[in-house]
Amino acid sequence: MEALADVGLLLRLRGGDGRKSRGPWGGGGGEPGGAESRQPMFNITTAVMWLMIANLAVHLARMLLPEQADDALVYDLALVAARLTGAMPWGAVDPLPVVTYQFLHAGLDHLGINMLALLAFGTPVERRLGAVRFLLFYLACGLAGALAHVVAFAGSPAPLIGASGAIAGCFGGAIRIIAGTGPEGRLAGLRQIGILAVVWLGSQAVFGVFGGGIGSAEIVAWWAHVGGFLAGLALIGLFKPRA
Numbered sequence: 233m234e235a236l237a238d239v240g241l242l243l244r245l246r247g248g249d250g251r252k253s254r255g256p257w258g259g260g261g262g263e264p265g266g267a268e269s270r271q272p273m274f275n276i277t278t279a280v281m282w283l284m285i286a287n288l289a290v291h292l293a294r295m296l297l298p299e300q301a302d303d304a305l306v307y308d309l310a311l312v313a314a315r316l317t318g319a320m321p322w323g324a325v326d327p328l329p330v331v332t333y334q335f336l337h338a339g340l341d342h343l344g345i346n347m348l349a350l351l352a353f354g355t356p357v358e359r360r361l362g363a364v365r366f367l368l369f370y371l372a373c374g375l376a377g378a379l380a381h382v383v384a385f386a387g388s389p390a391p392l393i394g395a396s397g398a399i400a401g402c403f404g405g406a407i408r409i410i411a412g413t414g415p416e417g418r419l420a421g422l423r424q425i426g427i428l429a430v431v432w433l434g435s436q437a438v439f440g441v442f443g444g445g446i447g448s449a450e451i452v453a454w455w456a457h458v459g460g461f462l463a464g465l466a467l468i469g470l471f472k473p474r475a
Contacts, residue, residue, distance in 0.1 A: 279363040280354040283370065284347050287395060290335045291343050306336055310391030311378050319387040330378040331371065336393035346395045353402035360409050361471050369471040373401020373460040380459025392453055397460035404464025 276284075294302050311333035314320035337343040358366035377397020 275355070276351060277355050277358040277363065277366075279358050279367045279370070280350060283354070283367075283395075284350060287335055287337065287343060287347060291337055291340070294336075306393065307391055309333065310336055310393045311381060312391050313382045313385045313388045316382050317386045320389055330375055333378065333391075333393050334371075334374040334395045334398050337395070338393060342394060346399055349399045350395065350402065353399060353406045356409060357402050357405045357468070361468075362473060365471045365473065369405065369464075369467060370398050370402065372467060373404075373463045374398030376401065376463030377456035377458075377460035380462075381453065381456040384455040392456060394453065394456075396453065397456035400457040400460035401464030401467075404461040404466075405468035406464075408465055408468045 294305065297305065309329055309332040311329045312320070315326075315329075337346065354366070354370065357369070361369060374395070374397050377400065378392075381392055381397070
C-alpha cells in the first residue's frame with residue numbers, strides 16, 4: 233500500500249486548513265476548541281496500539297527462529313490460495329490463515345510501511361467506532377482481502393502475508409467518515425467518495441500490473457488491497473455505534 237500517497241489524498245479531501253472536518257480525526261465531531269477536536273491525528277488509540285504491538289512482536293519472534301523454522305511457520309500461517317481451494321493437496325482445510333496472514337510481514341520495511349499506514353488510517357476509524365468495534369471491522373476487512381485474493385488467484389501456491397488488506401479497509405472506512413461529515417452535504421460527500429475510490433482503485437490496478445508485490449513470493453497482492461478497501465467502504469456504516 234502506498235501510504236504517503238493515500239495520506240495526501242485524504243488531506244486534499246478534507247480541504248482548506250481542515251477545521252471544518254476535524255471531528256472524525258479528533259474523535260467526536262466536537263465543537264472547535266473542545267477537548268476532542270484538539271486531539272492530534274496521530275494520537276494513537278488503544279486497538280491500533282495493540283495491533284501494532286502484536287505485529288511487531290510476531291516479527292521479532294520470527295527473527296529469533298532459525299531460517300528453516302521461520303520458513304515453515306510462514307508457509308503454515310500465510311494465506312495460500314491453492315490450499316483453500318483444493319488446487320494443492322494439503323490435508324484438511326484450515327481457515328486459520330485468513331486471520332494469521334495479517335500478522336506476518338516480509339521484512340522490517342514491509343512491517344514499517346504497514347504500521348505507518350495503520351497509524352494514519354486506523355486511528356480516526358477507531359475514534360469513531362471504539363476499540364472493540366474497530367478490531368472487528370479491521371479483521372473483517374482483512375478477511376475480505378483474503379477472500380478477494382483467493383478468488384483472483386485460486387490456484388496459486390504463493391504464500392500471501394501482510395496487514396495491507398485490513399489497512400486498505402481502514403482507508404476505505406476513513407474516507408467514508410471524512411466525506412460524510414463535510415459541509416457540502418451528502419451528495420457532495422458521495423461524489424468525493426466515488427472520485428477518491430476510483431482514483432485509489434486505479435492506482436492499485438496500475439501497481440498490480442506494473443509493480444512488484446510486497447508480501448507475496450510470486451504475485452502482487454493488489455486484489456487483497458482492493459477487497460479490503462471495498463469492504464471498508466461498504467461495512468463502516470454497520471460498525472458505527474448507534475447515535
